[in-house]
Amino acid sequence: MSRNKAVPERRLHHPDRDEIRLESVLSALSDPIRLRIVRELARGHDDMACIAFDLPVSKSTSTHHFRVLREAGVIRQYYEGTSRMSRLREDDLEARMPGLLSAVLGAE
C-alpha cells in the first residue's frame, strides 16, 4: 500500500493561478540558477527538458530548483516519455503580477 523509495510523483502539483503568491515568486526568482532557467525558457525555448539546460549543478540539485519554480507557479511541467518538459507560465504570471516577469527578464 505504500511505495518504498524513489517513486517519482506522477501527479505534479501546480498551484492554481490565484494561488500564486508574490513572495514565493520573488523568492523563486532570487536564485541565480533558477533565474538562468527562467531566462532560457523565455529565450524562445518554450518547452525544454531539464537536461537541456546544462546547469552547473548536480542532477538532484537541478531537480530541486525545477520543483521550487514549479511550486511557486513560475513554470509548468509535464512528462514527455522519460523527460520532463518545462514551460513558463507567462499568462498566469502576467494575470497575477502584471509586468513582473518582463521587468525581471529585462533587467541587466
Added chain:
Amino acid sequence: MSRNKAVPERRLHHPDRDEIRLESVLSALSDPIRLRIVRELARGHDDMACIAFDLPVSKSTSTHHFRVLREAGVIRQYYEGTSRMSRLREDDLEARMPGLLSAVLGAE
C-alpha cells in the same frame, strides 16, 4: 583602537546604483515583513523612522530587515537625530530594473 560593543555604524553602507543586483533585490523583496515596509514607504510616507512602521517583530529583527533592504539597494537610510529615516530608492531601482518596483507594488 577598537570599539568594544554596540557602537552604531555612523557610515551606513549603500550600494552604488550600478552595484544593485537583481538577485539581491528579489531576495530582499521576497520577505513579507520587508514587502510590507516597502509598500508603506511607497504609500506616500516617503521618509519614515523605523519605529513608525509598527511591525509585528522585535526591535532587533526590525533592524535586521531594514539592513537587508538597504544593503540590497532598495532603500536609503540616514540619521535624523536619534531616528533613522528610510526612503525608497525608486530612481535607482527604475534605472537598473525598469518596471520591477511598480510591478511588485501593483501585484495583489
Added chain:
DNA sequence: ACGCTCGTACGATACATGTCGTACTACGAA
C-alpha cells in the same frame, strides 16, 4: 546631570535552503 527613546551589536537558536551522492524508477531503444 539625568533619564528616556530609538536604534545597534552580539550571541543564541531554530528553521530553511542549496548542495551533493547514492539508490532507485520509468520509459524507450537495441
Added chain:
DNA sequence: TTCGTAGTACGACATGTATCGTACGAGCGT
C-alpha cells in the same frame, strides 16, 4: 529482455536567515 538515459526520493551536510533577548550607544528634553 536487457540496457541506457532522464529524473526522483532520501539522507546528509554546510550555510544562510529570521527571530529573539540583553546590553549598550547617541541624541533629545527636562
